[in-house]
Amino acid sequence: MTGLDPSSSLYAEPPLPPVDPSTLTVDVLADTGRRIALRAIDMGLTRWFWGEGVVLLGMLRLAEATGSPTPPFVIEFVERRLASGIMPDHVNSIIPGAACAWLYRETGDPRYADACSGLLDWLSSRIGPGPLEHWPGGVWADTAFMAGVFLVHCGRALDRPELIAEAARQWLLHAEVLGSETGLFAHGSHRGETIWCFWGRANAWLALAGVEILEADPSLDHIRERLTAQLTALVSLQPAHGVWDVLVDGHPETRGIIETSATAGIAAALFRAAALGVSAETFRSSAWRALAGLHPYVTSDGSVTRTSAGTVLQLVPFGYSVIRDDRVQPWGQGLGLHAYAAALVTRTCR
Template sequence: MTGLDPTSAEQAAPLLPPVDPSVLTVDELADTGRRIAARSEDMGLRRWFWGEGVVLLGMLRLAEAVGDDLPPFVVDFVDRHLSQGIAPDHVNSIIPGAACAWLYRETGERRYAAACEQLADWLAARTGPGPLEHWPGGVWADTAFMAGTFLVHCGRALDRPDLVGEAARQWLAHADVLQDPASGLFAHGSHRGETIWCFWGRANAWTALAGVEILAADPSLDRIRERLAAQLTALADTQPAHGVWDVLVDGHPETRGIVETSATAGIAAALFRAATLGVSPELLRPAAWRALSGLHPYVTKDGTVTRTSAGTVLQLVPFGYSVIRDDRIQPWGQGLGLHAYAAAVVTRLCR
């Protein structure tokens, strides 16, 4: 290969050694998850947007996994926004609605159902025969989660299987554009109708998590099961020995050694949950524990998930992913961390 610039990769911070999986007891997992949640509450999250939505759903999943009550932070956040009125202006504004659906199932309060219906109608008005565009002319993996996961939770809460079916259709439509038929990995997105074959880690986390949400709602969806299995098998095959994937998961020389914890957390959650759903558990479950063992040292005592890359627009060349800052706390890092630790707790308890 010519024209490569491995400068950023060569200057990547040293890796933190993984912990022994035996350290990850139910108590340790639950304590770490609660610290991540507490740190998330202190971030000053105020927007009805995608990072906040990932945190809200992660908090709900963790509380369910460890047997805690509904998190007051989630209830207060959602109620405050509903009282002010929500006005989605982008597909990334949809995912907080998954928390509305969850709260409706738990409480039966009609205001949560009304918010779900409003967001579902907004999506329906923008949906055509193909995949939802993230931006005009661009299909991004992010949308499979931001819209698809909402549709699953909304469909289950409102007893509308058509919404779950739409989530499945969207997932497969995105896979047709973004999933590499040779490897099974997902690209970040397309630009002006052309797929850019950069196998961004968080793209694979978004699509894998959306896939398990859909499969959990309808285990009969064999096409999603097959394509999700291909993706997760490829991720297990490309996983570094220390467990934490690079920002591009295929070992590209321009990003090799630049680890990305939010992607690893999201992929770990998907691996745990897919294994529980019967997708190659003998392969995926060990990969999930390797991922969490590698991730665990990157969670600080105050609950910050470090080495999470900033919000990342589609990059047209692999080098672009090597220069995204990762030195700040990010809500999606916290949220995907919550998903990972919740899924690990459930796995431990179900042994």
């Protein structure tokens, strides 16, 4: 291990004590989710981009879990962008379209379907035989969520099963590039070479995309097998306090540097995989440990703290030890919403 720099790890703040999972009642989960949503609204989100897309979908999932009407913020956000025009310029600009697909399923308003079709045209022009690239020469786990989840929602809303099949194909293509023998996924590849840094949020993106696809088509056994292997590996590496490190494999340069957005996303995936009957008891138990560890990091105003900033692919593990995590981030709020929504569904269905 010559040449490693564990300085950031050595000075990492100790984790907060987790709460007792039994205290996470339906009322507590719903109240926390609402506070997270209100804090996201207070951020003044206006861009048609990935963080906003994760928030929109998280708000819709929370509303569904609580039996609440469609959040006005989601409708107003989408309406403003429909009025000004949606012009994607990167694959990260696709995921907010999942909210359009959701709204189309709820309302039948053809404007939402038209928005989905425009985004599909842009995306289709970039899809080839291989995995979608995040940047030229680079395949990132993020894309399996940003494009894949959009495809799933459009497939369901527009009654186009071929879109769900394409999401599944992309997921498996990404798994081939980024998957390891351990079951974990790397963040990405650079110039055709996979960089074996097992970033937490990358694993959250792929896990959440995997459950979205399986919920749409439970017959996809190849995805079920690889998703099971990934989540099993994550469960085996989960710290006692419940919150995974920024790199989930315990690398000495990032050990003890926790990351809440990854934990939220992984927890949501575990809850939803368990609901599909995938290692239900083990995955559900791990998900509650994760949420119990995450809960103390949600402040009274709904901020999900200790969320790492937007993170480009790092070529060495040390790079992940110095990403700032001292500001509220839309993807932290959004993945928090996914986690509390999935926990609520679990509580109310048992």
